Amino acid sequence: MFENLSERLSGVFERLTKQGALSDTDVATALREVRVALLEADVSLPVARDFVRRVQDKATGQAVTKSVTPGQQVVKIVHDELVHVLAGDTDPGRLKIDNPPAPILMVGLQGSGKTTTTAKLARRLTEREGKRVLMASLDTNRPAAMEQLAILGNQIGVDTLPIVKGESAVQIARRAKTQASLGGYDVYLLDTAGRLHIDEVLMNEVQAVRDVANPRETLLVVDGLTGQDAVNVAAEFDGKVGITGVVLTRMDGDGRGGAALSMRAVTGKPIRFVGLGEKTDSLEVFEPERIAGRILGMGDIVALVEKAQQTFEAEQAERMMKRFQKGLFNMNDLRMQLEQMLKMGGMQGLMGMMPGAGKMAKAAEQAGIDDRMLRRQIALINSMTKKERSNPDILQASRKKRIAAGAGLDVADLNRLLKQHKQMADMMKKLGKGGMMKQAIRQMM
Numbered sequence: 001m002f003e004n005l006s007e008r009l010s011g012v013f014e015r016l017t018k019q020g021a022l023s024d025t026d027v028a029t030a031l032r033e034v035r036v037a038l039l040e041a042d043v044s045l046p047v048a049r050d051f052v053r054r055v056q057d058k059a060t061g062q063a064v065t066k067s068v069t070p071g072q073q074v075v076k077i078v079h080d081e082l083v084h085v086l087a088g089d090t091d092p093g094r095l096k097i098d099n100p101p102a103p104i105l106m107v108g109l110q111g112s113g114k115t116t117t118t119a120k121l122a123r124r125l126t127e128r129e130g131k132r133v134l135m136a137s138l139d140t141n142r143p144a145a146m147e148q149l150a151i152l153g154n155q156i157g158v159d160t161l162p163i164v165k166g167e168s169a170v171q172i173a174r175r176a177k178t179q180a181s182l183g184g185y186d187v188y189l190l191d192t193a194g195r196l197h198i199d200e201v202l203m204n205e206v207q208a209v210r211d212v213a214n215p216r217e218t219l220l221v222v223d224g225l226t227g228q229d230a231v232n233v234a235a236e237f238d239g240k241v242g243i244t245g246v247v248l249t250r251m252d253g254d255g256r257g258g259a260a261l262s263m264r265a266v267t268g269k270p271i272r273f274v275g276l277g278e279k280t281d282s283l284e285v286f287e288p289e290r291i292a293g294r295i296l297g298m299g300d301i302v303a304l305v306e307k308a309q310q311t312f313e314a315e316q317a318e319r320m321m322k323r324f325q326k327g328l329f330n331m332n333d334l335r336m337q338l339e340q341m342l343k344m345g346g347m348q349g350l351m352g353m354m355p356g357a358g359k360m361a362k363a364a365e366q367a368g369i370d371d372r373m374l375r376r377q378i379a380l381i382n383s384m385t386k387k388e389r390s391n392p393d394i395l396q397a398s399r400k401k402r403i404a405a406g407a408g409l410d411v412a413d414l415n416r417l418l419k420q421h422k423q424m425a426d427m428m429k430k431l432g433k434g435g436m437m438k439q440a441i442r443q444m445m
């Protein structure tokens with residue numbers, strides 16, 4: 001999977017990483033090519049656009065890390081964005097199947113690979129997690145589909161609910177539930193009927209089954225080869241029955257991969273597994289890190305930049321600590337702190353970074369300081385000259401006006417920032433003088 005996209009992107013980045021210095025135009029050209037590559041891989045336009053914009057934002061705001069080239073840094077940013085666009089909040093492979101017997105509802109269109117995937121999942125749960133699994137086919141319209149599940153069950157040594165002619169899907173679901181309880185099964189998989197297209201009758205039936213079974217997971221099986229259609233189907237099913245994840249099948253084919261890249265961004269639902277063949281053992285957990293690595297094919301560069309960034313951050317932190325020990329704290333220090341806080345997800349970050357800052361962090365939280373506020377403060381500092389940053393005491397009315405205007409904010413905003421800086425600087429001075437900072441730092445280590 002992703003061969004074409006991977007080829008296209010590695011072409012773009014090979015050229016980029018070879019260059020020593022990068023101009024804005026170089027980056028812009030590369031990103032334009034990335035965008036085209038994504039669109040050709042059938043990634044939806046808004047997702048591709050958003051992707052490129054995020055990379056651009058990060059690339060421009062990035063601190064220059066020693067020992068890697070700018071091109072390598074861009075590769076890392078693209079990698080991280082790929083992970084971001086692929087990843088859901090859930091751990092894809094971990095299904096909610098405690099509290100036996102746990103029902104899992106399998107839904108999807110006919111021909112998507114639903115029955116095969118049900119068997120694949122049953123096999124995985126049995127072999128890898130040692131679960132006792134029961135499978136039931138609810139496809140009352142197609143006796144052949146029921147037979148197919150029974151045959152697969154036989155092959156993989158997983159029990160299937162005996163077929164009783166004339167029962168409705170809801171009746172079968174009830175029987176499966178009873179059988180799963182009585183038989184001491186950990187999990188039971190309900191393979192619902194598919195149709196060729198989404199229609200009301202199908203959705204009503206799936207909803208009725210859902211209400212009876214009360215599933216812990218509802219997995220939508222979609223054909224990865226259908227590209228954006230797969231994403232649309234997922235959005236429809238989610239709206240009508242509510243899904244907890246997606247299984248993309250036929251990812252062994254030469255599909256363009258766009259469905260995988262757009263799924264989470266468009267539907268908000270994570271891809272949990274991918275089907276990589278017709279056999280019952282070809283189901284893989286969808287791992288964003290690995291997939292991103294596979295798409296970019298530049299694992300070495302990503303690792304290199306990660307290491308360089310860690311070194312860089314460690315050096316920066318050490319430099320800052322040395323300044324704190326001397327009781328020094330100028331606008332550059334404040335900016336570094338604000339950036340760190342943004343990265344660490346808000347005010348909480350500050351508490352860990354600095355002794356004595358806990359109180360201030362709490363106050364800021366109460367005052368409703370958020371990421372936007374942090375970004376504004378950073379913009380204000382960026383709008384200062386080098387001299388002003390190292391010595392904010394020189395800021396008089398005209399300078400203040402210029403700085404505030406440069407950041408698109410008011411002088412009042414700047415005054416608030418200056419006040420905050422002063423409080424922190426005073427505290428640093430006090431701590432630094434008494435040798436308390438050293439003590440505090442030692443305690444933190």
Ligand code: GDP
Nearest residue numbers: 110111112113114115116249250275276277278
């Ligand atoms: P259902 O109608 O949704 O239940 O679909 P089936 O499970 O019967 O699958 C339809 C066809 O797709 C069968 O021939 C399967 O072997 C095939 N299939 C299912 N999953 C995959 C997959 O991940 N890769 C490939 N290559 N074929 C698959």
